[in-house]
Structure formats: C-alpha cells, structure tokens
Amino acid sequence: MNTISYHYDAEKITTGILHIGVGNFHRAHQQFYTNAILESEDQKQWGICGVCLLPSDENIVRSLRAQNLEYSLTVCGRNGTDEVYKIGSLRELIWGIEDPEAVINKIADPSIKIITLTITEGGYNLDKETGAFILNDEKIQHDVKNPGTSSTVFGFVAEGLRRRKLNNNGGITILSCDNLQHNGNTAKRAFTAFVEAQDKELAEWMKTHVSFPNSMVDRITPAVSPEDVVRLNQKSGIEDLAPVYCEDFIQWVIEDNFIAGRPAWERAGVEFTDDVTAFENMKLSLLNASHTLLSYPSFLMGYRKVDQAMEDQDVVRFVRNFMDTDITPLVPAPKNTDLEDYKKTLIERFANHSVSDQVSRLCFDGISKFPVYIIPNLITMIKAGIDLTRVAFLTASYRHYLKYKTDDHGHSYEIGEPWLTAEDQKLIDDENTLAFLELSAFKSADLKGSVKFVELYTEFANQIKNKGTGPVLKSIIK
Incomplete structure (x- = not known):
C-alpha cells in the first residue's frame, strides 16, 4: 500500500486556526486540505489547534496525544486502490474538560485568525420549527449568566471573543464545516443570539470584527470501530491509536469572506466563491x-x-x-x-x-x-x-x-x-x-x-x- 508522508518540519508550524470538534470527518477533510498546503513555505502559520469540549472526547484526546498528534488517513479508491496519508497539521490539542482556560485564551490569541467548527446540526441549538436559538436551555442559561465558566461552545467562544476585544487582538472568522445548508448563516444566528443575551457591547463589536462565511463540505467518512482500527493498521503497517478512513472524493466550497486572512487552501483543491448557494x-x-x-x-x-x-x-x-x-x-x-x-x-x-x-x-x-x-x-x-x-x-x-x-x-x-x-x-x-x-x-x-x-x-x-x-x-x- 502506498504511504504518503508530509514533507514539512512539523515543529516549525504555528497555529492560525482553532478547530472545535476533532472528529473523523474533520480529520479526513479540513486536516487533509491543510496538511497539503503546509508544504508551501508561505503557509507555515496555518497549523490547526484542535479543541474538544465533551467528556466523551477523552479517548480521542489521549490517543492523539500518545502519538504526538499525528495520525494516518486511509483514502479508499473507487478502483479498489487505497492510499495512506500521514497527517501532521494538527499541532495542538486542548481538552476543555481538563483545561477550560486554555480554550478561552487560545480563542483570544491574536495568532488565531479562524475558528472552524464541526459540532453537528444539533450543536447549533436552534429550534427545528422556528429556527430560533433556544435560549431557555439549562446549559445555555448557565453560560449566559456566568461568563468565563463555560460548558457550551457558545460560552467558550463568547468569553474568548470578549478577551480578544479587551486586548485589541483583532477580528476573526468563524467558519462552520458542518453538513447543513447555509451553515455560516446558521452559525451567525446561533452565536449572535447567545452573545446578545449575554453582552450587548460584545455583540456590537462582533458586527465589524467577526465574519461567518457559508461553506459546502463533502466526503464520506465512516465511523471507525475497534475492528476497523486493527484492519487499517494491518493494511498500512502503522501502529495508530486513532486511524481514519474515507472515500477518495473530496469537496469544499467556501465563500471568500475572511476578516483576518486565510490559508491558500485553493492550492489543495478548495474552491472559493462569492455565493455557495x-x-x-x-x-x-x-x-x-x-x-x-x-x-x-x-x-x-x-x-x-x-x-x-x-x-x-x-x-x-x-x-x-x-x-x-x-x-x-x-x-x-x-x-x-x-x-x-x-x-x-x-x-x-x-x-x-x-x-x-x-x-x-x-x-x-x-x-x-x-x-x-x-x-x-x-x-x-x-x-x-x-x-x-x-x-x-x-x-x-x-x-x-x-x-x-x-x-x-x-x-x-x-x-x-x-x-x-x-x-x-x-x-x-x-x-x-x-x-x-x-x-x-x-x-x-x-x-x-x-x-x-x-x-x-x-x-x-x-x-x-x-x-x-x-x-x-x-x-x-x-
């Protein structure tokens, strides 16, 4: 089986993207594109800091940390030929359950220019009938009333943005990578509603300092069972605690609305557009x-x-x-x-x-x-x-x-x-x-x-x- 290793010095990569939700799809999709563009000398500032916020994330956090955050991605060809990629673009990994302050400080860090998200459609906490943000949720209410002691993605992001504003650390883009229509509009509606309920001044700041591009993502990425781990490692010859596999087709179309700069993902095949509709x-x-x-x-x-x-x-x-x-x-x-x-x-x-x-x-x-x-x-x-x-x-x-x-x-x-x-x-x-x-x-x-x-x-x-x-x-x- 053909194994493709990255050819950049991972230790020299700095993080410019913070990603929330380090699941299989993210590791087969956004990380795959980013890993490719880090080969370019002028893209070394676009490594990814992964953030996990759930107790159930403990296993993936510990597995990735045990192997220096590197992992293998098996791309399964429709012609029956597979290729294995070693992915090195994940440069930091923070578990919010273990160190919530580290998550907030990283969001506020001026080197972070983009927050990306794969939190599933339900993660945006919108009413299925009306599309309105569900403010009366118990966890949401806790985070609204207790800034800085967050348990939800909205609380973490709001507190990080507040510190960013306080320290004049500049604007940022929030880019949803979830598989839902007009995902940027969805993210904007959810995060804006939360911040307006918590901090009117911050909500006003967001109008000119945060952008929410829509994007369309596509790549079939199955769940990985314990049997899959054994199978993938036997085929690749790599002892990987957290391997991923996916199809050979991949697509990412993004509205080019990045308030603080972006990676040259187009070099890896991402398509930028004015309107993703x-x-x-x-x-x-x-x-x-x-x-x-x-x-x-x-x-x-x-x-x-x-x-x-x-x-x-x-x-x-x-x-x-x-x-x-x-x-x-x-x-x-x-x-x-x-x-x-x-x-x-x-x-x-x-x-x-x-x-x-x-x-x-x-x-x-x-x-x-x-x-x-x-x-x-x-x-x-x-x-x-x-x-x-x-x-x-x-x-x-x-x-x-x-x-x-x-x-x-x-x-x-x-x-x-x-x-x-x-x-x-x-x-x-x-x-x-x-x-x-x-x-x-x-x-x-x-x-x-x-x-x-x-x-x-x-x-x-x-x-x-x-x-x-x-x-x-x-x-x-x-």
Missing part, C-alpha cells in the same frame, strides 16, 4: 436527495449496506432516472461544474465497497430529511407538471417503512425517528392512505392538492403492501 442546491438535490430516495425502497427490499443496494441494477436505474429526469432540469450547474460527471461520480461513490454506509443510517430521521432534501423540489415538480412517479413511490415506501416495520422478506426492524410527534404517529397508524400525506415532514407542500401525486402515491402504497417493494420498483424503472 448553487453548490449547496446541487449537493442537496442530487447527493442527499438520492440517498433518501434509495434508502427506504432498498431497506424494504432487504439491503442493509448501500454498496450492496447499488449492485442491484434496478436500484441504480431508479436513482439515475431520478437524477436525470426529475432533478437535472431544476438544478442549474454551478460555474465550472460538469453535472453529468458529478452524477456519474455520485453513482460510483454510492457503490464504493471500501466505505460502505448502513442503509439504516440513511433511513434515520426521515422527518427531518424530507423537508430539506425532497419537498422543495417536489413542490416545483408539481407546479411544473414534471413526472412524479419516483417521488410518489418514495413517499409510499416511506409510509410502508414507518407503518408496517417489516421488509419484503418478513424481517422486522426498529425505526429511528427521534422527531416523530404523537400526531405524526396517528397519521401513520390511520388506515386511510391519504392521512399520511399530512405528516409534519410534508407540511410545506399541499400533496393532497395534487391529483396526479395522490393517484400515483395511493396506487404505489397498495402495490407495495400487496406485491412487495422490489416488484413495484421494477415496474417503474426505465
């Missing part, structure tokens, strides 16, 4: 929507791994027809992007055996995924008179998945829907097939008002129940 729409409508589209039918057909489902040519044609017929007319390709190549690559990525995802993970939390990935384009499709066959079949499959909890082979399963309400459950239990179309996930669309959608959906719901998902899918593919 077109890239987000492409990813949400093609990658994320296709994941949702294949998830419920594939699961009901008995597939439990995505790459296994993609060995079924009926599933492949179903997904490709959705991309080509339903979505491509609605999604303008971003500048310099070949949409045909992007779609072809997506199919290859879904089929990559080395980074196979669980279909159950794609099925998880459909109540949150449908409103973001499916419904906006479905509304447009209904208005434009576009063929609704595939999305109606998906909706019928989702109902069957939630209602009957048994796949085509008679195997029962548990569903994962943390945001399912009591009213939703009544609609699922209702024997009237149309009741399901009033589910909270669909509330922004008048699905019952579309005669064609209702006709297709009702027919598919009955056919799936009587014939099974596989035969119905076969009947609708081109």
Whole structure:
C-alpha cells in the first residue's frame, strides 16, 4: 500500500486556526486540505489547534496525544486502490474538560485568525420549527449568566471573543464545516443570539470584527470501530491509536469572506466563491436527495449496506432516472461544474465497497430529511407538471417503512425517528392512505392538492403492501 508522508518540519508550524470538534470527518477533510498546503513555505502559520469540549472526547484526546498528534488517513479508491496519508497539521490539542482556560485564551490569541467548527446540526441549538436559538436551555442559561465558566461552545467562544476585544487582538472568522445548508448563516444566528443575551457591547463589536462565511463540505467518512482500527493498521503497517478512513472524493466550497486572512487552501483543491448557494442546491438535490430516495425502497427490499443496494441494477436505474429526469432540469450547474460527471461520480461513490454506509443510517430521521432534501423540489415538480412517479413511490415506501416495520422478506426492524410527534404517529397508524400525506415532514407542500401525486402515491402504497417493494420498483424503472 502506498504511504504518503508530509514533507514539512512539523515543529516549525504555528497555529492560525482553532478547530472545535476533532472528529473523523474533520480529520479526513479540513486536516487533509491543510496538511497539503503546509508544504508551501508561505503557509507555515496555518497549523490547526484542535479543541474538544465533551467528556466523551477523552479517548480521542489521549490517543492523539500518545502519538504526538499525528495520525494516518486511509483514502479508499473507487478502483479498489487505497492510499495512506500521514497527517501532521494538527499541532495542538486542548481538552476543555481538563483545561477550560486554555480554550478561552487560545480563542483570544491574536495568532488565531479562524475558528472552524464541526459540532453537528444539533450543536447549533436552534429550534427545528422556528429556527430560533433556544435560549431557555439549562446549559445555555448557565453560560449566559456566568461568563468565563463555560460548558457550551457558545460560552467558550463568547468569553474568548470578549478577551480578544479587551486586548485589541483583532477580528476573526468563524467558519462552520458542518453538513447543513447555509451553515455560516446558521452559525451567525446561533452565536449572535447567545452573545446578545449575554453582552450587548460584545455583540456590537462582533458586527465589524467577526465574519461567518457559508461553506459546502463533502466526503464520506465512516465511523471507525475497534475492528476497523486493527484492519487499517494491518493494511498500512502503522501502529495508530486513532486511524481514519474515507472515500477518495473530496469537496469544499467556501465563500471568500475572511476578516483576518486565510490559508491558500485553493492550492489543495478548495474552491472559493462569492455565493455557495448553487453548490449547496446541487449537493442537496442530487447527493442527499438520492440517498433518501434509495434508502427506504432498498431497506424494504432487504439491503442493509448501500454498496450492496447499488449492485442491484434496478436500484441504480431508479436513482439515475431520478437524477436525470426529475432533478437535472431544476438544478442549474454551478460555474465550472460538469453535472453529468458529478452524477456519474455520485453513482460510483454510492457503490464504493471500501466505505460502505448502513442503509439504516440513511433511513434515520426521515422527518427531518424530507423537508430539506425532497419537498422543495417536489413542490416545483408539481407546479411544473414534471413526472412524479419516483417521488410518489418514495413517499409510499416511506409510509410502508414507518407503518408496517417489516421488509419484503418478513424481517422486522426498529425505526429511528427521534422527531416523530404523537400526531405524526396517528397519521401513520390511520388506515386511510391519504392521512399520511399530512405528516409534519410534508407540511410545506399541499400533496393532497395534487391529483396526479395522490393517484400515483395511493396506487404505489397498495402495490407495495400487496406485491412487495422490489416488484413495484421494477415496474417503474426505465
């Protein structure tokens, strides 16, 4: 196996970025890009200081510290060829549970020009219905009332910014690297709401001293099990306590709005833009929507791994027809992007055996995924008179998945829907097939008002129940 080591003197790298949330995706994505640009003599100031804030982070902190913060990243090729990279761009690691003052002082340090975040969508503490910051959360209230004794990311960042302001240490960029639409706007809304509740003067300072660019991130990075650690180390020949593996595809598009400077990430393939919207729409409508589209039918057909489902040519044609017929007319390709190549690559990525995802993970939390990935384009499709066959079949499959909890082979399963309400459950239990179309996930669309959608959906719901998902899918593919 080919092992690629970095060729810079890690001891001469200084930290200009503080990253909160040192998980697998960060180590396969941002660290990968940064590791590459540190080879340039004029980029030595852009090493990363990692910050972990949770008690559950103890294992990763201790593992990385035991090996001088270096780790191996196995990039799994779609052609079956893997490459191992030694990553040295993580130069400091602070555990907030152990030393909270060190976190705050580092945020205030004038050498830090960018705070990056991977704290998950839920980490921004926004109400799913209104999008408003949840101020009445117990931990948030504690941090609002007790500056400097922080337990949340908002408390830590606010106190660091306050000291930064007090010491005239200059502005800073907060860059979300989480996989959510307009993540910079989300971060701005959350951090601004917290600071306004705690310190009006600091909130005013932030208006001119903190920028929040939006970014779009993409790289499939599976969780690493203890068995994976053994497997990866055997293949690489490296004794690594914290190895990571990922697919060979990688993308990062960032709005170029950095108030205190930035690394030359473009040298490693990052794309900078004035507006990330077109890239987000492409990813949400093609990658994320296709994941949702294949998830419920594939699961009901008995597939439990995505790459296994993609060995079924009926599933492949179903997904490709959705991309080509339903979505491509609605999604303008971003500048310099070949949409045909992007779609072809997506199919290859879904089929990559080395980074196979669980279909159950794609099925998880459909109540949150449908409103973001499916419904906006479905509304447009209904208005434009576009063929609704595939999305109606998906909706019928989702109902069957939630209602009957048994796949085509008679195997029962548990569903994962943390945001399912009591009213939703009544609609699922209702024997009237149309009741399901009033589910909270669909509330922004008048699905019952579309005669064609209702006709297709009702027919598919009955056919799936009587014939099974596989035969119905076969009947609708081109």
